[in-house]
Amino acid sequence: MPNGSSLSSAHPVARAASRRMSRMPRFSIRRLRPMWIGSSRRPRSWTLESSLSGTVRLTLRHIADFVFDAGLADTGAVAVLSLSADNAHSASIKSELLGAITLLDVVELAGRQVVIAGTASGNAAAWNLSDCDCLGRWTLFASPVKDFAFISTSETVHAPPALNGSVAFISANSPVAFVSLFPPRHLFTLPGTRSAVELIALSQTEILVLYEQGLARVCDIASRELRRSMDRRTTESVLAEDVWSTWFRAKRSERSNNAPIADAITLDLRQLLDNAARSLPWSTHSKQDTEAKETPDGPPNLSKDVSDANGTSGSIDHYRIARRLLATLAAPVNDLGLKDILKDLEIETLPVIVGVCGADIDGHAMINAIRLDEAWCISSNLTAHRLLQLVCLLRLFLNYPDLERVASEAIVYYASCLAGAVGPSFVPPSLEVLGSFWLDKNAEVQQAARSLFGTYLASMEDEDILALVESWRNHLPAERSSVASLHRQTDHAFLLIGLVAIDRYSLLSSTILKDVASSIAAYLEDEEHPYHQAMATELCSRGFAVWQNYVDAMALVRNLFAIAIGRNPSTPGDLRILARNATLHVASSNTPLFMTTLIFDILNAPTAQARNATLKLLGFVIRKKPLILYSNLPRLVETVVKSLDPKISSLRETVQQTATFILNELVRTFPSVAFHGSSQRLAVGTHEGAAIVYDLRTATRLYVLEGHKHPVTALSWSPDGHRLVTVSFEENRVVVWRVSGGIFGMFMSGAPARQGSSSSATPYKTYDFHVGDESLMTLAATLEWVVFDWPAERTVRLQLRETALNFGV
Structure with missing residues (x-):
């Protein structure tokens, strides 16, 4: 996102707030690589049950959203949500230090500020404060990282050359690990004693470590060998010599008591959502008792033990975790209606302090408290993240009938009513942020982002939408070079403007729409980057009716086919599924174009494998959207039959199995298609009232039987294959055709003339019937309720619902 281009500066509701907040630092959501920590004055072990009462987000440079429990000093820990876009996850995860934060401070080196942190599990890490880039992460101890000493030459003190610019991390059980920051690497670790470290001093060649029990050890820096041991009195005499400099002394007075050094945990929201879904009693992954009911009959059970913070244990009640998180996230709104909704969900909001995290002039982390009602008035990015987290957690409760209605009301409230409750200072959510989660792999996150995006897009004024599009337009792939098109900013612009254009295409110029359409065409062909293909496929699925006017529509459909059938073997499975679903949308949007492309690709496939794959795609459409094909059944059947041409033996042998499967699907799905196995003849009814008969052994058309003036609703072969019965509900007429095989059958009364003959076919028998409203069916109803069966060799029964x-x- 370009700096200063956030939605908060453009939205009319936010203009007043933006003036008031102008003194606060601005930030770009692309640059936020958050480390999540908890804060307390008194470190303690982290227990989810007693401590899941607030959230803290510290980005160490820019303002960030967090919520504190008012009783934090007593509870001692905070649980945190971690939610980042999928396409940025691999980058941001390198910047996170997971676990209970037991050490956090900022030091200065060569004019740059460096963040130092350690965890209860013995891990440590360092970041540049300017851009939050991670310098390195190290696993040092089996016990918590308690403190550190930063060793650097200054005007008054000269550090040993081998350790200049390094950090000495001190463990709770006294080992000391030396780590270089530039370049980042672990130098060595000095073993400890059972006593805590009290002091660390260095000469140019030696290290002296004094422990609280009064014992001191001196080691050689180069060889790491123990030179000598001494008591406290001898140590004090040695340190009086000018060659020694003290770099660490326990209980340093300069450390702020309010520095956020405490327990913490990273809680992956996606994992929580997935585990909660798997824990449902009717889930196939559920670990519930096998005697549990198949459907829910009440709210989640809150009596389970909680034993793991990251949601991996089967004994965790994920809904209790969700309630605790919702209690914190939902708190900064004073609205009686919302409180009633939350009460129905058994959520009691907690008294909180909402604030801003940053670094003070001394380099220590700090907390600046602000008023409760300003939680939604800081930044459009923070509003978007907070709303997304709230809606994701609320969607968990949609799984239970007793809570579904009230959970839906809560979701609608946050999507539609929040701005009115907060007032004119409300900063709307950033569409850029919500759009970045559009293709999230977690279905709940994806649906939450999409619903919020649509709701707030609908509420935006036309001028604000135009300003948003204009701010991103120059980043579209069609406007940039091939190298620049790989930039994440370009992808973001492409998806954002594409989604806006689908909903508000009448606002945008034809030039912008053409740029988006051209970008879609280019991304569909980018096989090296599946995420590009996924974005283009999604936009094709939702807005094909728009894009088809600006590019080669058939080429778009053909590229969708290529992804859907996996023409490139490396195409990910989830991308193929996305492309298949997009194919269905395109087929609904422009059925003639879809059918033309599909039939052309079956008949003119470059290889037999490609023809097989396209036939399988046809099978997918038959199963999912059969009505799309209904008006084109005769063309479709003839295309499949032609693919079985025995004159091209290699082709027939390759596609026979797939083509047979497709014909079976057509017969099973459509009552107007029938097959007789012994004679290998296939019949299909047309909308003009004819029935066309094919011989599959020769892949040729045998007859065209014209016995109706209206569409053929259904047809059926007699068991011996000598009769074909057709019915048209618009005529209320049944026609019987004599279609005996063999040369003598051609001269029988009522037998049809062969294709190409000058003779016309004559029905063998005709019956008119009247069943009232029973015959007034939709096309979809005929697929389900119209059935022919043969109780006897020369008796056919037509079943219409109950008649x-x-x-x-």
Whole structure:
């Protein structure tokens, strides 16, 4: 996101707030690589049950959103949500230090500020404060990192050359590890004693460590060998010599008591959502008792033990975790209606302090408290993240009938009513942030982001939408070079403007729409970057009716086909599924174009494998959207039959199995398609009232039987294959055709003329029937309720819902 281009500066509701907040630092969400920590004056072991009462987010440079429990000093720990866009996860995870934070401070080296942190599990890390880039992470001890000493030459003190610019991390059980920051690497670790470290001093060649029990050890820096041991009195005499400089002394007075050094944990929201879904009693992954009911009959059970913070244990009640998180996130709104909704969800909001995290002039982390009602008035990015977290957690409760209604009310409230409750200072959520989660791999996160995006896009004024699009337009792939198109900012612009254009295309110029359409076409062909193809596929699925006017529509459909059928073997499975679903949307949007492309690709596939894959795609459409194909059944059947041409033996042998499967799907799905196995003949009804008969052994058309003036609703072969019965509900007429095989059958009364003959076919028998409203069915109803069966060799029964009609043939 370009600096200063956030939605908060453009939205009319936010203009007043932006003037008031102008003194606060601005930031770009792309640059936020958050480390999540908890804060307390009194470190203690982290227990989820007693401590899941607030959230803290510290980015160490820019303002960030967090919520504190008012009783934090007593509870001692805070649980945290970690939620970042999928396409940025791999980068941001390198900047996170997971676990209970037991050490946090900022030091200065060569004019740059460096953040030093350690955890209860013995891990340590360092970041540049200017951009939050991680300098390094190290696993040092089996016990908590208690403190550190930063060793650097200054005007008054000269550090040993081998250790200049290094950090000495001190463990709770006294080992000391030396780590270089530039370049980042672990130098060595000095073993400890059972006593805590009290002091560390260095000469140019030796290290002296004094322990609280009064014992001191001196080691050689180069060889790491123990030179000598001494008591406290001897140590004091040695340190009086000018060659020694003290770099660490326990209980340093300069450390602020308010520095956020405490227990913490990273709680992956996606993992919580997934585990909560798997824990449902009717889930296939559920670890519940096998005697649990198949459907829910009440709210989640809150009596389970909680034993793991990251949601990996089967004994965790994920809904209790969700309630605690919601209690914190939902608190900064004083609205009686919302409080009633939360009460129905058994959520009691906690008294909180909402604030801003940063670094003070001394380099220590600090907390600046602000008023409760300003939680939604800081930044459009923070509003978006907070709303997304709230809606994701609320969606968990949609799984229970007793809570579904009230959970839906809460979601609607935050999506539609929050701005009115907060007032004119409310900063709307950033569409850029919400759009970045559009293709999230977690379905709950994805649905939450999409619903919020649509709601707030609908509420935006036209001028604000135009300003938003204009601010991102120059980053579209069609406007940039091929190298620049790989930039994440370009991808973000592409998806954002594409989604806006689908909803408000009448606002945008044809030039912008053409740029988006051209970008879609280019991204669909980018096989080296599946995420590009996924974005383009999604936009194709939702807005094909818009894009088809600005690019080669058939080329777009063909590229979608290529992804859906996996023409490139390396295409990810989830991308193929996305492309198949997009194919269904395109087929609904422009059925003639879809059918033309599909039939052309079946008949003109470059290889037999490609033809097989396209036929399988056809099978997918038959199963998912059969009505799309209904008006084109005759063309479709003829195309599949032609693919079985025996004149091209290699082709027939390759596609026979797939083509047979497709024909079986057509017969099973559509009552107007019928197959007789012994004679290998296939019949299909047309909208003009004819029935076309094919011989699959020769892949040729045998007859065209014209017995109706209206569409053929259904048809069926007699068991011996000598009769074909057709029915048209618009005519209320049944027609019987004599289609005996063999040369003598051609001369029988009522037998149809062969294709190409000058003779016309004559029905063998005709019956009119009247069943009232039973015959007034939709196309979808005919697929389900119209059935032919043969109780006897020359008796056919037509079943229409509850009505059955018998005819002698």
